[in-house]
Amino acid sequence: xxxxxxxxxxxxxxxxxxxxxxxxxxxxxxxxxxxxxxxxxxxxxxxxxxxxxxxxxxxxxxxxxxxxxxxxxxxxxxxxxxxxxxxxxxxxxxxxxxxxxxxxxxxxxxxxxxxxxxxxxxxxxxxxxxxxxxxxxxxxxxxxxxxxxxxxxxxxxxxxxxxxxxxxxxxxxxxxxxxxxxxxxxxxxxxxxxxxxxxxxxxxxxxxxxxxxxxxxxxxxxxxxxxxxxxxxxxxxxxxxxxxxxxxx
Numbered sequence: 001x002x003x004x005x006x007x008x009x010x011x012x013x014x015x016x017x018x019x020x021x022x023x024x025x026x027x028x029x030x031x032x033x034x035x036x037x038x039x040x041x042x043x044x045x046x047x048x049x050x051x052x053x054x055x056x057x058x059x060x061x062x063x064x065x066x067x068x069x070x071x072x073x074x075x076x077x078x079x080x081x082x083x084x085x086x087x088x089x090x091x092x093x094x095x096x097x098x099x100x101x102x103x104x105x106x107x108x109x110x111x112x113x114x115x116x117x118x119x120x121x122x123x124x125x126x127x128x129x130x131x132x133x134x135x136x137x138x139x140x141x142x143x144x145x146x147x148x149x150x151x152x153x154x155x156x157x158x159x160x161x162x163x164x165x166x167x168x169x170x171x172x173x174x175x176x177x178x179x180x181x182x183x184x185x186x187x188x189x190x191x192x193x194x195x196x197x198x199x200x201x202x203x204x205x206x207x208x209x210x211x212x213x214x215x216x217x218x219x220x221x222x223x224x225x226x227x228x229x230x231x232x233x234x235x236x237x238x239x240x241x242x243x244x245x246x247x248x249x
Contacts (some may be wrong), residue, residue: 034224036075038096039065040086044150045170046214046249047100047118047192050080061100063245064117064238065217071234073078074227080220083151087218102152103214112223112230115216118242120190122156124208127176132183134208137162146182148173156211168197177204194249221248 041048047061059076069076083101089113090096100117101107110146124133124140134140137160147153151167157164167173167184170191176182176202185192189209196204219228 006081017020028149029111034095034214034227035073036077037069037223038089038093039069040080040089040098041080042083042086043080044083046098048080048189060245060249061117061215063248064100064241066116067229067241068114068235068238071198072227072231075200078193082126090119090218090220092220094220096221097217097223099217100215101218103216103218104194107218110221111218112219112221112225112228113216114228114235117235118190118215119213120188121209122153122186123189123192123210123215125187125192125204126183126207127177127207128202129233130205130207131244132207134184136208137210140184140208143183144181146173147186149156157179164187169217171199174199190246194246204240211215225242231244 037104041057041062043049044059046059046063048057048059050057057080062078077088079086081096085109088103090098097114098111103113103115124134124145127214132143135145140162145157145162145164146162147157147166148170149168154164154166164186165176167176170187172186173187174196177185184207185204187195189206193203196202203214217231
C-alpha cells in the first residue's frame, strides 16, 4: 500500500467518525422531550408527608410541585426515603428530582433548580412576652436553645457555632420551649408559626431572623435545560397555588 493510499484511507476513516458524531448529535436533538420523572422526597411536615393509612402523599411542597408538573405535562412517581439517600439517588438518575429543600451554596451547582417553590429561612423564636432580646448570633450563646434534629437546620446551627438541644420531632421541640426547658427555639420562619398554631399553643415571637432562604426542587444536572426552564417559567405563575397550599396546612 502506497503512502498516498494510506493517507486517503485515513481521511475516509476520519470522515466516517465525524459523520457518526453528527448523527449522534442529530439523534439527541430529535429525542423526545422528557415526560416522566422520579420525584424523591423525605418525610418533612408540613411540606411532604405520606398518609400511613392510604399511602397518599400531601403537604405544601407536594401540592405545589405536583401542580407544577401537571401544568407542564410531566408525569411522575414519588419515592420517599431519608434525605441523604434521596439526594444520592438523584445524583445517579438524569430523570430525577428531589422536593423540597433549601437552596444553599453547597447544593447550588449539584442540582438543576426549579425555585422558589417556597421561601423562608431560619429564625430564633421566643415565648410571647419573654424579656429576652437578641440582636446577633453572639447573643444566642448565653441561652438554652432547642431545635429539630433535621439535616438542614442542625447543619446551619452547628455552622454558626451555637450549641443546641436537638430533638427528633417538632412536637418535642415546641414542648421543651413551652414547658421552660429551653429559652429559645431555632427553626423555619414560615413553618414555625404554622406548627405552633396546629399545636394549640399561643403564638411565638420572632426574636431574630437568621437567614432568608429560597426553597426549591433540585434535579439531576443532566436533565433537559429546556424542561428546567419550562418548569421555572410555570413556577413563576403559581402564586395562587402557593397561597392555597399554605392555607391548607
